Amino acid sequence: MIIPLAHRADQAQEYYFSVKLAEVRRLQAAGHDIINIGIGNPDMMPSSNTIDALIASAQQPGSHGYQPYKGTPGMRQAIARFYAHTYRVTLDADTEILPLIGSKEGITHLSLTFLNEGDGVLVPELGYPAYRAVSQMVGAQVQEYPLLEHGGWQPDWEATADLVTEKTKIMWMNYPHMPTGAPATQALFERAVRFAHDHKILLCHDNPYSLILNKKSPISILSIDGAKDVAIELNSLSKSHNMAGWRIGWMAAAKAYVDAVLTIKSNVDSGQFKPLMDAAAEALTNSDNWHRERNAVYADRMEAAHALLDVLGCTYATDQEGMFIWAKLPESVASAEALVDDLLVNKHIFLAPGFIFGPKGQRYIRISLCLPKERIWEAVNRINP
Numbered sequence: 001m002i003i004p005l006a007h008r009a010d011q012a013q014e015y016y017f018s019v020k021l022a023e024v025r026r027l028q029a030a031g032h033d034i035i036n037i038g039i040g041n042p043d044m045m046p047s048s049n050t051i052d053a054l055i056a057s058a059q060q061p062g063s064h065g066y067q068p069y070k071g072t073p074g075m076r077q078a079i080a081r082f083y084a085h086t087y088r089v090t091l092d093a094d095t096e097i098l099p100l101i102g103s104k105e106g107i108t109h110l111s112l113t114f115l116n117e118g119d120g121v122l123v124p125e126l127g128y129p130a131y132r133a134v135s136q137m138v139g140a141q142v143q144e145y146p147l148l149e150h151g152g153w154q155p156d157w158e159a160t161a162d163l164v165t166e167k168t169k170i171m172w173m174n175y176p177h178m179p180t181g182a183p184a185t186q187a188l189f190e191r192a193v194r195f196a197h198d199h200k201i202l203l204c205h206d207n208p209y210s211l212i213l214n215k216k217s218p219i220s221i222l223s224i225d226g227a228k229d230v231a232i233e234l235n236s237l238s239k240s241h242n243m244a245g246w247r248i249g250w251m252a253a254a255k256a257y258v259d260a261v262l263t264i265k266s267n268v269d270s271g272q273f274k275p276l277m278d279a280a281a282e283a284l285t286n287s288d289n290w291h292r293e294r295n296a297v298y299a300d301r302m303e304a305a306h307a308l309l310d311v312l313g314c315t316y317a318t319d320q321e322g323m324f325i326w327a328k329l330p331e332s333v334a335s336a337e338a339l340v341d342d343l344l345v346n347k348h349i350f351l352a353p354g355f356i357f358g359p360k361g362q363r364y365i366r367i368s369l370c371l372p373k374e375r376i377w378e379a380v381n382r383i384n385p
Helices: 007-011 016-029 048-058 073-087 103-114 129-137 157-163 186-199 255-265 274-283 288-312 336-347 359-363 373-383
Strands: 097-100 120-124 141-145 168-173 202-206 231-236 249-252 324-328 364-368
Touching (some): 097 103, 103 129, 103 168, 103 202, 103 231, 103 255, 120 129, 120 157, 186 202, 336 359, 359 364
Parallel strands (some): 120 141, 120 168, 168 202
Antiparallel strands (some): 231 249
16 A cells, blocks of 8 residues: 655656666666766865865764754854855854755745745746746745846846736746856846835845856845845855765845744754864865866866857857856757757767756757866767767
8 A cells, every 4th residue: 555645746756867867877887988968066076175174073072963053153154254255245144144955955945934835936937947846845836937038048027027916925046047057147136136125025046156157256146235135045065166965055144034944944954964064164265266276177168068069059158157058959959858868878978958947948958067078078079970
């Protein structure tokens, strides 16, 4: 006998990469060399001082017990200093920062905290699948707002305003944008904050890519006047500091929002491992030069990725930021799914089809920069020997 599932489990689908990577592993087990350029899994190491801090903390007898639900003071203070240096944003380390087990956890906590069943959630028509999936799991109604392909993949604000109802509670945003790589701008964030004020909704900004191949100074939504009244920002060390498996992130917001989310989070987990938080605090001191060196590596990989897309006949914007390249398929290719399957089976190359980020991605693919440039060039040679 199998006990019936909850409705949310019936509605949820297994994450696309979970399914597809199982296929990749089967091909690898059969002896095939798979070039995986589909996953945003940083392959470079954290800084050496980060590793040293982890080891030193783990060797302390007092590091292995439960920690505060709000994280250690040292980690919160490091995040506050990081925001001051990186974004010119002042945060109160005691009241405006809440460490998370990765920012993905924050999507669930925010949804559980602010959404009732039937509430509306504005989700970009192209975006991180978790925004949509978690909204549906908590019983909210997803309202998909359009992005303007020829307007830098920014929201169509007039069309988005037409979607707002008295039940709309949250709007999800993410710039630099995943998957399109559209940059964040001061004007975009000012418009978003004004929109949130005008429509009395909570603006949830997901900001994990601001330090990767950014063409200008990184920006936080919280740098905009009036943002703390209506906005919460999620951030993470996963992509920016090569610490994806460490599961270290945080939310930054006004005290009232932090306190509200803490009521949910404190009933879900019991805090994080102190050595991880001590090491994260050290990672946040990485120099600007450390980030420049890492971005130089990504820039070399981007050159190879552009060559791969050229071989495939795709078109793409050259001002993209973050660790992915978003590209449009030529008319000669039937679909992204067909291309992905063909490359995986016949060339042993895996890349991501655009439709997993929303229906508008049917004619797009996404390439990751998270593997050595030599492997990307090998992919080019497999397609065009």
